[in-house]
Amino acid sequence: MAISSATKAATDALSVNRAPVSVGAQEVHKWMQSFTWDFDKNRTKYSTKYKMANDTKEQFKLIAKEYARMESVKDERQFGSLQDVLTRVDAANRVHPKWNESMKVISNFLEVGEYNAIAATGMLWDSASAPEQKNGYLGQVMDEIRHTNQCGYINYYFAKQGQDAAGHNDARRTRAIGPLWKGMKRVFSDGFISGDAVECSINLQLVGEACFTNPLIVAVTEWASANGDEMTPTVFLSIETDELRHMANGYQTIVSIANDEAASKYLNTDLNNAFWTQQKYFTPVLGMMFEYGSHFKVEPWVKTWNRWVYEDWGGIWIGRLGKYGVESPASLRDAKKDAYWAHHDLFLLAYALWPTGFFRVTLPTAEEAEWYEANYPGWYDMYGKVYEEWRSRGCEDPNSGFLPLQWFAENNHPIYIDRVSQVPFCPSYCKGASTLRVLEFNGKKHSFSDPWGERMWLSEPERYECQNIFEQYEGRELSEVIAEGHGVRSDGFTLISQPHTNKDGKLWTLDDIKKIGCVFADPLKAL
């Protein structure tokens, strides 16, 4: 440009127009796609069998500063509510005790998912080649930090102001003792970050976020609110406002690989594996947390599941991706069966293993038993009876010397852990589809509860080598394991976990457990 004429033009322009001018986020964003450049080694550090297109666009068009503005407005509202009115009405102390316990698990486990999603989207930011797509993932990286902090805030708030701080105050340390933790890590931690980058995106975004985020984050707010908890809706609904962008990232990822030949070969298999991986844990665990971890019920889990997982996700969401060759996963039908009984099967085991938790669990009351039977006919004969027997043997009372685990041993119902999902199962006492399969590899036995997981293991056993709690604790006495894992309250001897939430009930101590002399055994060794 000729310098002098440009300067003159600027001066002329200003003489006719002195209106204040600024620059909007989208005016900057529109140049984003040109921020990168080609060079020899410009490629991702994480291998994927798919190729993401270089011109993938991103629909939210955020820049760093606009992102910050938007999130900080939401933060003001959310933290304002928590710190102001909810604190003044003593809201944390007006939550049903059963739900207070559920939030120890829900918020902390969700935090793990959020935290690992930071790393997962870091990997996807690295894998994507289009700057807009990278930018979309960067936004998600930041969001997942936000969500990690928000989930932590729930436990922090309940610890500071609620009726039972134990477990809220140290979940990050004590969560690793019990039987739900490793399975949680499979879906929320390793499943998001370890594997083909696109496979991880499918786990995180296409299934984790698009499928299970609705029941997890939205349905949980309804259950929370019914049970007196207004903190969780305040925070979780604020989290949810970011999720739309994340689902869009997942959608764009599929679009970015749609024309790649690899997609036609592998995409549906990866999706099916990811769906099974996620549902294998979430279906039973969410159902269990809602139904068994609440006093007031919103609706039977099977209904929620059918609506959000089967119809909305399996039908509508996957349907939208149909034009890219995506099919509804083959395992969806088996999952639908799980949505009926799997959470009941799991609670039986979770209750039996209560001393290893970091939360108090409660046997179903008579009115709950009625509700279960009405919604899940056949419930009483399978589970209700057993809970009655446990209760009559004093399972809630520390002086009884009875742990429900003993019942499984007495009746010869060994509990196994599925190697791939790490979810415990009892093949001889369940109504769900769990069947025991045992395979030997490199001198080690592995148990499986379903053919989908078994197939994943058969094709890549080196990805699923993690020992389970029975192998880890084999030969060790239960109270010793709890003490080592810091499962005690600040007095140094009362357990964090308890088999009841009865306000007048006695609390179990390490000594009460020790007296029973329960020693871990690896059921696979007995085979």
Added chain:
Amino acid sequence: MSIEVAGGRRGLTDPILAAQILAAIPDKPLETQRKMNYFMTPRGRRINEYEVLCCYTQPTPDWIPGGLDWGDWTQKFHGGRPSWSNESTEMHSSDWLKHRDPAFRWHALYVKDKAEEWRYTDRFLKAYSADGHVRSIDPVWRDEVLGDYLGAFGFSEYGLFNSHSSVVRDCLGDTIRMSSAMIALDKVDNAQMIQAERTFLAKLVPGFPESTDIPKKEWTKGAIFKSARETVEKIWQETYDWNEILFSGHMIYDPLFGQFVRREFFLRLASYYGDNLTPFFVNQMQLYHSQTKGITTDMFHTCLSADPEFGEYNDRLMRAWSDKWLPQTVNALKDFMGIFAKIPEIKGVTSKDAIQAALERVFDDWQRDYAEPIGYKVDTAALIKTVLTGLK
């Protein structure tokens, strides 16, 4: 009543539900320890909110130092590579979770600051344009330096931004993961602010090209940024060790090259050429630089250099990394000297004596704040001499 409650009835406000809930609540709290993460060692005297919300969110087993979990990963990469592992870096630590952002910023505090900066930027630009300030900018400075070379420098910031993606994936600690994402966002913010300034100028100066074409050509083909570009490419894509990425970018390249370009070139010279716009943006970048410096010096000095078990080893490794990255950075500065031939000379400001003094400030700062803490011996005078050979 039934325990199934429909229609969005709320346990907090519905009197019937609330009565049942209150009846079930224990008369006094069951636990007296109300501090979340009470078991941890705080950086200061007490555990602060940042530490409560960030520390120990990393779910690593205890064989990765600092972790509280046990056992193996539940799913690994194809072929069996672990989710996170000690082999991801040559550095050693007795606690990968020890790092703290000295400003203790968790997400809400971080975005609050940036949101304020954005609102203020918007107000500033409006006032600046209404004031007709743009008329005072020297045309060569405006069209060539801001149009081309500031634009080209945006690519350096953008490349450094991207170098953090694998750090955010691979690093072994929660606080360092969050810090890395924040300093990355600041870097892409810098690149975006540079483009915002150019777009803004294009609105005020008819004919000023806002396109990234010329700056990109300058960055990829030109001589002035050649070594800088090569260094950034190596940090971004050739380096796999996440600590080395952070170290090369934030302990060598940016405190030398980045500081010279931002502080000693654009910030110092702008007002001499009638440009009060660029300092507005570069000052924000300098704020981010100082916050980043707090983060990375905490990581590399306070944590890794002072590690009770591995401190000496880490210092040796950082000195080796300095040997590797310093010459490339010096070359980047040497190439950048070519820019002085493109601007109208102002005696005592852009002449050799002034350039040398500027280089001395940058190298002295670096020596004091980055080299000495790891025992790295360096003859800065010789380095400056090498850089100055780039003057045309």
